[in-house]
Amino acid sequence: MANLAKLEFVALDVSGNNYLSWVLDAELHLSANGLKDTIDPEKIPTVEQNAKAIIFLRHHIHEDLKSEYLTIKNPLTLWNNLKDRFDHQKLVPLPSARYDWINLRLQDFKSVAEYNSALFKISSKLIYVVKILLILK
Structure with a gap:
């Protein structure tokens, strides 16, 4: 139900x-x-x-x-x-975020706004992973 x-x-x-x-x-x-x-x-x-x-x-x-x-x-x-x-699964986002960061190119987006959105999403993932890794130590 x-x-x-x-x-x-x-x-x-x-x-x-x-x-x-x-x-x-x-x-x-x-x-x-x-x-x-x-x-x-x-x-x-x-x-x-x-x-x-x-x-x-x-x-x-x-x-x-x-x-x-x-x-x-x-x-x-x-x-x-x-x-x-x-x-x-806390450690799963690191390889994904690292891959996204390495392969981030402005030419893959229709506008600068879409690029900025992707950039902030990747940076948020990376910041989150760093915080998790610091907590695990």
Whole structure:
């Protein structure tokens, strides 16, 4: 059955291809709703916060992932399980961004605006990868 409520952002795909953007969106939405403590192992959230967070997280994952993690009722456990499964993809953007940077040519674009857009997209990827690599050290 399709989700009846509107999603705030794209649900996590079963392949995990959108995991990086999903994690950032999920963290931001949990923070905005006062539920960030539910995915922080050092904090002790209330039962109500846990319930709201698990509903929110389950609402924003693919149906197949929902059925796979059906028995998990703690948002921190679900968060960590998804992290263990998909977190390796943090390093995937580096070769892609490096390739895009090396092969970026103005003549491949119809306008300077399109070129600038591609340039900023690549530089954002590179900055993100550098931040991730610094965190991993």
